[in-house]
Amino acid sequence: MTRSFDYDQSAELYAGSGTRRGAGPRYLRFPSAAEAVRYAVEELPRPQLRYSSVEIGDERFEGDAIMQLYLSTDYPLARASH
Numbered sequence: 001m002t003r004s005f006d007y008d009q010s011a012e013l014y015a016g017s018g019t020r021r022g023a024g025p026r027y028l029r030f031p032s033a034a035e036a037v038r039y040a041v042e043e044l045p046r047p048q049l050r051y052s053s054v055e056i057g058d059e060r061f062e063g064d065a066i067m068q069l070y071l072s073t074d075y076p077l078a079r080a081s082h
Helices: 033-043 046-050 064-071
Strands: 011-014 027-030 053-056 059-062
Touching: 011 033, 027 033, 033 053, 033 064, 053 064, 059 064
Parallel strands: none
Antiparallel strands: 011 027, 011 053, 053 059
8 A cells, every 4th residue: 555544443344245145244343444454354254355345434445455454564463374
C-alpha cells in the first residue's frame, strides 16, 4: 500500500460465499481494522477470502486488497507462522 492506513479504526467483515452454505458467520464487527484483516486472512478458508470484504469507514477492501493490508510492513499485529 502506498499510503498510510489506520489499522486502529473499527471495521466490519463480510465473509463471502466461496464455500458451502452455513460455514460460519457472514458478518462480523471488529474493534480494529487490524483484527478484521487478521481474522479474514488467518481464519477464513482461502476460497472464502477471495469473496470477502472488509469495510473501514467509507472504504472497502476485497480479496487481494485484504491480503495486501495483512502483508504490509505497517501491519501492527503478529502474523501467524505457517
